[in-house]
Amino acid sequence: MISKIKIGRREALQMMTATGVTGLTGLYAVNASAKDIGVLMPGKGWLKQGAECDGDGTPLQFIPKTKPDSDPLKDELQKYPKCPYCGMDRTMWNHSRHLVHYDDDLIDPTCSMHCAAISLSLNLDRGIKAIYAADFGSDSKIKPLVNVDKATYLAGSGLPGTMTKQSKMAFSSPDAAKVAQKSHGGELVAFDEALTKAYLSMANDTAMIRKKRAAKRKK
Numbered sequence: 641m642i643s644k645i646k647i648g649r650r651e652a653l654q655m656m657t658a659t660g661v662t663g664l665t666g667l668y669a670v671n672a673s674a675k676d677i678g679v680l681m682p683g684k685g686w687l688k689q690g691a692e693c694d695g696d697g698t699p700l701q702f703i704p705k706t707k708p709d710s711d712p713l714k715d716e717l718q719k720y721p722k723c724p725y726c727g728m729d730r731t732m733w734n735h736s737r738h739l740v741h742y743d744d745d746l747i748d749p750t751c752s753m754h755c756a757a758i759s760l761s762l763n764l765d766r767g768i769k770a771i772y773a774a775d776f777g778s779d780s781k782i783k784p785l786v787n788v789d790k791a792t793y794l795a796g797s798g799l800p801g802t803m804t805k806q807s808k809m810a811f812s813s814p815d816a817a818k819v820a821q822k823s824h825g826g827e828l829v830a831f832d833e834a835l836t837k838a839y840l841s842m843a844n845d846t847a848m849i850r851k852k853r854a855a856k857r858k859k
Contacts, residue, residue: 704763708745713772713785720749725758726803726849735783736802736809737774743767754803754845757838771831776809777816786810792817793834797826804845808834 705724712719716739717731728751730737738756740748744766748759756771773791774783776799791810794817801807807826811817817828829837 704742704746704748704759706747706749709741709747710745712739712741712747712749716749716785717782720747722749723751723755724748725755726751728752728803731782733802735774735776736807737783737785738788739772739785741769741771743769745769752802752804753808753834753838754801754842757835757842760835761839773810773831775812777811777813777820786812788831791831793829793831794820794824794826795829795834795837797821797824799824799826803849804838804841805848806837806841806845808837810834 706720709719717734720739721730722728723730723733723737730749730751733751736752738750738753740750740756740759740763742748742763746766748756748763750756750759753773756773760768771788772785773788773793775786775791776783776794778784788810791812792814793808793810795808796806797809797820799807799809799820809820810831811820814828820826821828
């Protein structure tokens with residue numbers, strides 16, 4: 641029993657088997673009854689979801705720090721002004737922002753597809769309730785969010801990318817995406833393919849970002 645959470649050895653082993661991990665790695669809750677358990681950290685035992693992380697490089701570090709939110713689109717930019725992975729202002733970069741709504745109602749609000757891809761890779765054991773992306777085709781100053789399942793992405797166009805050399809902009813209207821394609825080039829793809837492109841360009845994009853930030857620090 642740790643932090644007033646009772647868990648039997650058999651239950652713990654079943655959970656480890658279900659996720660394919662051992663006691664030496666981070667373990668996320670795998671069913672509804674275990675949602676409040678959090679993670680198993682080496683040397684610290686079970687820690688509840690939302691517990692503070694004293695150091696870097698632990699599984700707990702990568703759990704979304706937001707409180708559960710069943711209605712993340714309401715006052716979204718006021719509640720989630722910064723990208724947790726790069727620190728960029730999501731209002732400034734509202735045209736490329738994404739928002740991942742996990743099935744435990746934790747929210748990861750990012751500035752771009754690049755950072756959304758990071759969130760999805762770090763939270764493998766979290767189910768996804770919905771993913772939203774800014775509708776680049778909207779005339780609004782602040783682009784509204786659209787469910788990515790209903791979006792068409794224009795990838796690799798002449799439009800400037802956010803955190804990447806290869807932009808991936810979402811459109812709620814396929815026709816608007818085609819109009820943008822005629823002006824800027826690129827390829828029309830669904831979310832899954834756009835996400836794949838984000839992962840494939842991650843190494844080069846990370847090197848580019850590191851170089852730019854190192855130059856800023858020197859100034």
